[in-house]
Amino acid sequence: MRTFFLYVLVELAVLAALTWSVGLGWTLLILLATSVVGVALAGSQVKRQIRRLQATRTDPQAVVADGMLVALGTLLVFIPGLVTTALGALMLLPPTRSVVRPLAGMMLTRGIARRVSVVNLTAPGYPGRGDYIDGEVVEEQVYGRVHEANIVPRSTVYRDF
Numbered sequence: 001m002r003t004f005f006l007y008v009l010v011e012l013a014v015l016a017a018l019t020w021s022v023g024l025g026w027t028l029l030i031l032l033a034t035s036v037v038g039v040a041l042a043g044s045q046v047k048r049q050i051r052r053l054q055a056t057r058t059d060p061q062a063v064v065a066d067g068m069l070v071a072l073g074t075l076l077v078f079i080p081g082l083v084t085t086a087l088g089a090l091m092l093l094p095p096t097r098s099v100v101r102p103l104a105g106m107m108l109t110r111g112i113a114r115r116v117s118v119v120n121l122t123a124p125g126y127p128g129r130g131d132y133i134d135g136e137v138v139e140e141q142v143y144g145r146v147h148e149a150n151i152v153p154r155s156t157v158y159r160d161f
Helices: 002-022 024-055 060-078 082-092 094-115
Strands: 135-140 155-160
Touching: 002 024, 002 082, 024 060, 024 082, 060 082, 060 094, 082 094
Parallel strands: none
Antiparallel strands: 135 155
């Protein structure tokens, strides 16, 4: 929710500053032009990435990363606002994608590491779970004496080897 409010605040601040500096007509024209350019750029880059994904046999990691950045850039282009459209258009340009790719990989790795905890059970000094006793669980049905109309239910018997 905070991210959405930050997005709205930044977009409104940029639109207000642009309207104040160049006027309402030019601001609307700039918004329309960035949207049209962003959509055209997104369409061409999506087609290019699909061709690269189909033709790539050697380094699929870079192509897949570029494909994800193109998808994110396309999404940003279609989100209303001047700032998001400009960021999306920058992600759609191949030279800026090569700069953004390592940063995006680092942010993705950091985000995953924050949400997933990994336990290394093979690390030296790991205390483990204590003693281990090899055994087998055998379920047998045991009937006890009838005492006040209650029959003792089956129980689990453990055998050690």
